[in-house]
Amino acid sequence: MDSKQIDNVWKHGKKCEQCAIRNLVLFADLDKNDFDLIHRPINEFELAVGETLYNQGDCSDFIFTLRSGLIKLVSYLADGSVRIVRIIKKGDVVGLEALDNKHYLHHAVVLEEAAFCRIPVSQIKELNERSPHLSKQLTARWQRVIFDADVWLSQLSSGFAKQRVAYLLLYLSDGNDDGECYLPTREDIGAMLAMTTETASRVIADFKRKGFIKLVSAHQLIINKESLNELCES
Amino acid sequence: MDSKQIDNVWKHGKKCEQCAIRNLVLFADLDKNDFDLIHRPINEFELAVGETLYNQGDCSDFIFTLRSGLIKLVSYLADGSVRIVRIIKKGDVVGLEALDNKHYLHHAVVLEEAAFCRIPVSQIKELNERSPHLSKQLTARWQRVIFDADVWLSQLSSGFAKQRVAYLLLYLSDGNDDGECYLPTREDIGAMLAMTTETASRVIADFKRKGFIKLVSAHQLIINKESLNELCES
DNA sequence: CACGCCAATTGATAATTCTCAAGGATTATC
DNA sequence: GATAATCCTTGAGAATTATCAATTGGCGTG
Numbered sequence: 001m002d003s004k005q006i007d008n009v010w011k012h013g014k015k016c017e018q019c020a021i022r023n024l025v026l027f028a029d030l031d032k033n034d035f036d037l038i039h040r041p042i043n044e045f046e047l048a049v050g051e052t053l054y055n056q057g058d059c060s061d062f063i064f065t066l067r068s069g070l071i072k073l074v075s076y077l078a079d080g081s082v083r084i085v086r087i088i089k090k091g092d093v094v095g096l097e098a099l100d101n102k103h104y105l106h107h108a109v110v111l112e113e114a115a116f117c118r119i120p121v122s123q124i125k126e127l128n129e130r131s132p133h134l135s136k137q138l139t140a141r142w143q144r145v146i147f148d149a150d151v152w153l154s155q156l157s158s159g160f161a162k163q164r165v166a167y168l169l170l171y172l173s174d175g176n177d178d179g180e181c182y183l184p185t186r187e188d189i190g191a192m193l194a195m196t197t198e199t200a201s202r203v204i205a206d207f208k209r210k211g212f213i214k215l216v217s218a219h220q221l222i223i224n225k226e227s228l229n230e231l232c233e234s
Numbered sequence: 235m236d237s238k239q240i241d242n243v244w245k246h247g248k249k250c251e252q253c254a255i256r257n258l259v260l261f262a263d264l265d266k267n268d269f270d271l272i273h274r275p276i277n278e279f280e281l282a283v284g285e286t287l288y289n290q291g292d293c294s295d296f297i298f299t300l301r302s303g304l305i306k307l308v309s310y311l312a313d314g315s316v317r318i319v320r321i322i323k324k325g326d327v328v329g330l331e332a333l334d335n336k337h338y339l340h341h342a343v344v345l346e347e348a349a350f351c352r353i354p355v356s357q358i359k360e361l362n363e364r365s366p367h368l369s370k371q372l373t374a375r376w377q378r379v380i381f382d383a384d385v386w387l388s389q390l391s392s393g394f395a396k397q398r399v400a401y402l403l404l405y406l407s408d409g410n411d412d413g414e415c416y417l418p419t420r421e422d423i424g425a426m427l428a429m430t431t432e433t434a435s436r437v438i439a440d441f442k443r444k445g446f447i448k449l450v451s452a453h454q455l456i457i458n459k460e461s462l463n464e465l466c467e468s
Numbered sequence: 469c470a471c472g473c474c475a476a477t478t479g480a481t482a483a484t485t486c487t488c489a490a491g492g493a494t495t496a497t498c
Numbered sequence: 499g500a501t502a503a504t505c506c507t508t509g510a511g512a513a514t515t516a517t518c519a520a521t522t523g524g525c526g527t528g
Binding site: 073075078079081085086097099105106135136138139140143147149151152154156157158193194232233 | 315370388
């Protein structure tokens with residue numbers, strides 16, 4: 001969907017079904033001019049799998065909306081190992097810490113080919129002064145992030161490897177009714193769920209054998225939500 | 235420290251060394267009147283170990299400042315088990331989700347005898363409208379919570395039981411240079427660090443044998459920070 | 469003081485996961 | 499198409515932790 005279409009959608013007061021931006025409740029209450037301010041086609045760009053959006057410590061001049069794809073936020077631990085602390089999904093925002101931090105707090109790396117819109121922090125701040133809406137939405141957003149993190153923490157710290165992987169796949173497929181799901185590398189699964197790549201591999205192999213998942217391509221699969229849900233509960 | 239003293243401290247532009255409220259950067263930029271608005275002696279109260287400040291789903295009419303003691307925020311998992319998702323320490327705020335949520339998101343239970351000041355959400359909101367400071371401080375606070383949660387997640391999901399317990403004790407003793415530290419029940423340690431009470435007990439016993447910790451009373455101990463730090467790194 | 473209750477401890481065994489290692493599959497590059 | 503590089507898979511044994519079970523110790527109540 002190009003910018004003209006978005007413009008059109010906006011004019012007609014109808015939300016775009018295809019464009020990830022529509023999910024950004026954050027910007028839902030902006031008027032036409034303000035929306036144009038933050039969403040300019042010239043600020044759109046894409047990154048391939050494995051590319052870095054920003055590194056921890058980089059100057060945080062932009063926040064990003066994720067129009068499509070998947071991002072991982074990673075931290076390096078003292079012992080050199082890697083932990084994925086959060087997954088950013090299509091329609092969400094990346095790098096919000098820029099709003100009161102001069103530097104990004106994590107490494108943001110592309111997990112699944114991603115399209116972004118880059119928004120200068122200065123513009124957000126300007127908007128924030130003018131619009132009480134945005135400030136309110138931002139607060140709501142922080143809370144949502146915190147609560148999601150709490151849920152994630154609870155899940156991560158409970159159950160066997162199988163259950164955690166099942167939960168991850170359900171989480172990744174959330175929103176896709178057909179059960180389509182991106183399958184990360186075994187290493188990434190390990191970094192997300194606190195297990196070794198070998199364990200991740202064995203669990204995936206087991207799920208394949210049992211028919212809980214079916215590979216469509218190397219990193220795309222269809223999951224059987226009922227089976228996985230059942231596994232999570234048990 | 236009673237309200238007259240606080241009043242006095244405030245007038246003299248000096249921060250109170252005893253009162254936990256002084257740590258609340260959140261309210262640092264308020265003027266005298268605004269401070270009085272949120273901090274009234276009549277709103278102070280205490281709770282004993284095990285008592286509940288609020289339950290998940292309760293109407294969230296107040297936020298609370300923790301003047302002394304320790305609070306745990308707990309979630310019940312699908313299988314009925316309990317996870318402690320966050321620890322609130324002296325000088326921090328509890329229940330901030332009240333600001334844009336009609337209900338509390340967790341159960342808040344007293345871990346170590348606690349003294350609170352209760353602040354009506356309506357007053358915070360009123361203040362928020364008037365003072366751009368507070369709004370800014372709040373944003374900074376959300377971020378801090380999120381970042382802390384990320385660090386906690388990383389620690390929780392890495393290393394052996396011994397290392398996680400060592401990390402917890404260092405975390406709890408943070409700020410006390412003498413290494414004084416509250417020791418939670420084995421069950422609570424388990425709920426925080428994703429291990430069984432038996433494992434928690436064994437680790438504590440091991441630490442005692444090795445001289446990493448020394449019990450002062452049933453739930454109070456002195457830790458050897460160097461030893462525990464070393465253990466965390468290894 | 470005896471009693472019950474709850475938290476903590478300790479032991480033996482089982483289950484899960486990690487570690488180390490080797491081989492297979494896939495993808496990228498020239 | 500050949501080669502290298504990377505990721506994935508699989509196996510066997512070791513290490514960590516969970517589970518089950520029994521006991522101890524502390525604490526308040528009658």
